[in-house]
Amino acid sequence: MKVAFLVSELNGVGGVASVVKVLAKRFSEDNEILIVGRNNNIPDTDYKFINWNPDGGNVFEKFIKGVNKKTRLLCGERMSKIVEKATFPKRVLRKLINIINEEHIDVIIGAAGYYSMMLGAIRSYVKTMTIGWQLNSYDAYFNTAGKYMWHKDRIYSRLVGNLDDYVVLNDYDKKKIKDELNINATVIANIKTYESNETSDLQSKEFMAAGHLWNGKGFDLLIESFKIFAEKNNEWKLKIFGVGPDKDQLENMIREYRLDDRIFLMGNTDSTKREFLKSGCFLMPSRWEGMPMIILESLEMGVPVIAYDITAMEPLVTDGMEGFIVKKFDTNAYAEKMLEIAENDELRYEFGRNARIKARQFSKEIISEKWIELMEKHI
Numbered sequence: 431m432k433v434a435f436l437v438s439e440l441n442g443v444g445g446v447a448s449v450v451k452v453l454a455k456r457f458s459e460d461n462e463i464l465i466v467g468r469n470n471n472i473p474d475t476d477y478k479f480i481n482w483n484p485d486g487g488n489v490f491e492k493f494i495k496g497v498n499k500k501t502r503l504l505c506g507e508r509m510s511k512i513v514e515k516a517t518f519p520k521r522v523l524r525k526l527i528n529i530i531n532e533e534h535i536d537v538i539i540g541a542a543g544y545y546s547m548m549l550g551a552i553r554s555y556v557k558t559m560t561i562g563w564q565l566n567s568y569d570a571y572f573n574t575a576g577k578y579m580w581h582k583d584r585i586y587s588r589l590v591g592n593l594d595d596y597v598v599l600n601d602y603d604k605k606k607i608k609d610e611l612n613i614n615a616t617v618i619a620n621i622k623t624y625e626s627n628e629t630s631d632l633q634s635k636e637f638m639a640a641g642h643l644w645n646g647k648g649f650d651l652l653i654e655s656f657k658i659f660a661e662k663n664n665e666w667k668l669k670i671f672g673v674g675p676d677k678d679q680l681e682n683m684i685r686e687y688r689l690d691d692r693i694f695l696m697g698n699t700d701s702t703k704r705e706f707l708k709s710g711c712f713l714m715p716s717r718w719e720g721m722p723m724i725i726l727e728s729l730e731m732g733v734p735v736i737a738y739d740i741t742a743m744e745p746l747v748t749d750g751m752e753g754f755i756v757k758k759f760d761t762n763a764y765a766e767k768m769l770e771i772a773e774n775d776e777l778r779y780e781f782g783r784n785a786r787i788k789a790r791q792f793s794k795e796i797i798s799e800k801w802i803e804l805m806e807k808h809i
Contacts, residue, residue, distance in 0.1 A: 431460075431461045431462070431536045431537065431805075432461065432462045432464060432533070432534060432535050432536045432537075433454075433457050433461045433462070433463055433464070433535075433536065433537045433538075433539070434463075434464040434465070434466055434530070434533070434535045434537070434538040434539070435450050435453075435454060435463075435464070435465050435466065435538070435539050435541055436466045436526075436538055436539065436540045436541065436545040436548070436549065437450050437465065437466070437467055437541040437542075437545065438467065438468055438541075438542075438544075438545075439467050439468070440465060440467060440475060445565060445720060445722065445723055446541055446542050446565050448623060448723045449541075449565060449620050449621070449723060450465075450541050451475075452620070452621045452622075452623055452723075452794075453621060453798070453801070454477060456621060456794045456797075456798045457798070457801075458476075458477065462478075463477040463478070464477060464478050464479075464480065464533060464535060465477050465478070465479045465480070466480045466482050466526075466529060466538075467479060467480070467481060467482065468481075468482050468483050468484060480529055480533075482525065482526065482529060484521075484522040484525060484526075485522070487516065487519065490516070491516040491517075491519060492516075494512060494513055494516035495513070495516055495517060498513045498581050498582070499576050499580060499581065500576075501581075502581055504581070505581055505583075505584060506584075507584065510582075510584040510585050510588075513581075513582070513585060514551075514585045514588070514589070517547075517582075517585070518547070518548055518551045523548070523551055523552050523555075526548065526552060527552050527555045527556060530552075530556045530558050531556060531557075535558045536558065536559065537558065537559045537561065537805055538558050538559070538560055538561070539561045539562075539563055540560070540561070540562050540563060540593075541563050541565060542563065542564070542565045542566070543562075543564065543566075543571055543578060543579050543586070545562075546562025546563060546564065546589075546590050546593065546596065547562075547582075547585065547586060547589040547590060548589075549561075549562060549593060550562065550588075550589030550590050550591065550592040550593050551589050551592075553592040553593060553594075554592070559594045559805065559808050559809075560592075560593045560594050561593060561594060561595045561596070561597060561804070561805075562590050562593045562595070562596040562597065563596075563597045564596065564597065564598045564599065564603060564607070564615070564720070565599070565720045565721075566578065566718070566719070566720035567599075567602075567603060567718050567719065567720055567740070567741050567742055568598075568602070568603045568606040568607055568610070568741075569606075569718055569741065570646075570718040570719075570720070571586075572586075572610075574646075574718070583610070583611060586611060586613075587611040587612060587613060590611075590613050591611075591612070591613055594808045595616055595804055595807075595808060596613055596614065596615045596616065597615065597616050597617075597618050597804070598615045598616070598617055598618075599617070599618070599619060599620065599720055599721040599742070599745075600617060600619075600721070600741060600742070600744055600745050601617055601744070601745075602741040602744060603615070603617075603741065604616075604617050616804055618797060618800045618801060618804065619721060619745060619791070619792055619797055620721045620723060620726065620792065620797070621726075621792060621793070621794045621797040621798065622723075622726035622727065622729070622730050622789060622792040622793065622794075623723050623726060623727055623730075624703065624727070624730065625730065625793070626703060626730055626731055628703075628707060628731075629707075629731055629732035629733075629782065629786065630706055630707050630708070630709055630710070630731055630732055630733050630782065632710050632711075632732070632733070632734075632775075632778050632779055632782050633710065633775075634708050634709055634710045635665050635666045635667065635710060635772070636666065636667050636668070636669060636708060636709050636710055637656075637666060637667070637668040637669070637709070637710065637711050637712075637713050637768065638668075638669055638671070638705055638706065638708075638709035638711070638712050638713065638733070639652060639668065639669070639670045639671070639712070639713040639714070639715070640670070640671040640672055640699075640702065640705075640724050641671075641672050641716070641722075641724065642672055642673070642674040643670075643672050643673055643674030643675065643676045643677050643680060643695075644674045644675055644676050645676065645717070646716065646717050646718060647672075647674075647715070647716050647717075648715035648716050648717050648738070648759070649670060649676065649680055649715060650676070650679070650680065650683065651715045651717075651759055651761055651764070652668075652670075652713055652715040652764075653680060653683045653684060653687065653689070653693060654683075654761040655715070655761045655762075655764040655765040655768060656668050656689065656692070656693055656765070656768070657687045657689065657765075658761065658762060658765035659765040659768045659769055659772075660689060660692055662769055663769060663772055663773070665772075666692075666710070666768075666772050667692050667693070667694070668692065668693045668694070668713070669694050669696050669705070669709075670693070670694070670695050670696060671696045671697070671698065671699045671702070671705065672697075672698065673697055673698055677695060680695060681695060702724065702727055703727070703731065706727065706728060706731035706733050707731065709733055710733075710771075710772070710778065711733065711734050711735070711736065711753075711768075711771050711772070711778065712724070712725070712728040712733045712734070712735050712736075712753075713735075713736050713737075713768070714735055714736065714737035714738075714743075715737070715738065715759075715764070716737070716738070716740060716742075717738075717740070717758075717759065718740055718742070719740060719742035719743075720742060721742055721745070721746070722742060722746075725737070725743075725746050725747065726746070726789065726792050728785065729746070729747075729752060729785040729786070729788050729789035729792075730785075730786070730789040731785075732782040732783070732785050732786045733782060733785060734752060734753040734754075734771060734778055734781035734782055734785060735747050735752060735753035735754075735785070736753050736754045736756065736764065736767050736768060736771065737753070737754075737755060737756070738755070738756050738757070738758045738759055738764070739755045739756065739757060739758055740758065743755055746788070747788075748788075751781070751784045751788075752781055752784045752785040752788050753771070753781050753785070754767040754770070754771065
């Protein structure tokens with residue numbers, strides 16, 4: 431079977447690129463893989479790659495999309511169709527249709543919301559099985575001003591409803607997408623990035639955090655919590671891995687709180703596994719997530735997690751089992767849990783053991799079997 435992934439690019443270190451690479455690697459054991467990307471940077475991959483790079487739109491199309499980001503004036507039934515045509519011009523759709531038909535693709539998976547909608551727009555013009563893949567939470571997609579699917583709920587419902595199937599990451603999003611947009615979905619979790627014979631001994635007095643340095647990841651909240659934590663604990667330190675536009679803001683916060691010797695912005699790392707082995711606890715302060723791969727890695731490495739009660743955490747961490755889940759976005763309560771896990775070795779070790787057990791649920795064998803069952807259902 432020939433399986434294609436429609437994706438922006440594979441060179442990035444972000445979540446979408448990571449999960450696509452993991453799933454493609456698993457599928458390649460039994461299938462031919464094709465990557466249809468829209469980035470000029472050809473990824474380092476063994477799979478056939480088609481550099482599909484549609485134009486960014488003409489002046490009118492850009493204007494319509496810009497207006498739609500700022501107002502709901504174009505969200506009605508008739509006006510939303512104008513936004514749809516501006517977002518997915520016929521010339522762009524024709525190009526994708528030709529690729530799919532010429533390559534004789536059996537299954538094509540649209541990675542994330544934009545490509546899920548795009549496949550829905552062309553479904554009636556191809557014989558290929560089309561699957562959408564929601565890689566962030568419903569709330570992030572539709573309730574984050576100016577980003578993702580903001581003001582596109584009607585278009586989303588119309589187009590994604592055309593697909594053969596639609597995959598979400600947890601039961602909350604399955605219910606939400608059905609209740610709000612009348613889209614039927616299948617729940618399939620992400621595959622963990624790697625399996626490890628090593629685990630952290632959890633004796634290090636270091637917290638670890640990682641992600642793109644921007645508002646959605648909540649590192650500003652984390653620094654606030656660490657400031658509170660540091661008033662009662664003078665031993666543990668915090669290393670934050672990643673780069674992004676909020677770096678200067680975070681550095682200013684660290685300096686203002688005089689925590690330069692306790693909190694370190696480390697930049698990117700070429701091995702999260704190595705860093706987990708040196709960590710006593712992983713901190714996830716995100717305001718929203720889909721199914722963060724870094725949490726799957728933390729579980730695999732036996733490292734406890736502290737996170738806010740965002741919906742993405744429901745299948746990953748149970749409060750008091752693999753770590754702590756804290757009320758959104760209570761920085762004082764978060765700091766209390768940091769203190770509890772730092773000062774109780776036995777609790778930390780118990781959480782670490784539970785984390786390893788939970789990680790088994792996300793093995794490539796278990797998750798890929800669910801994908802295979804989904805595709806066989808439509809053959």
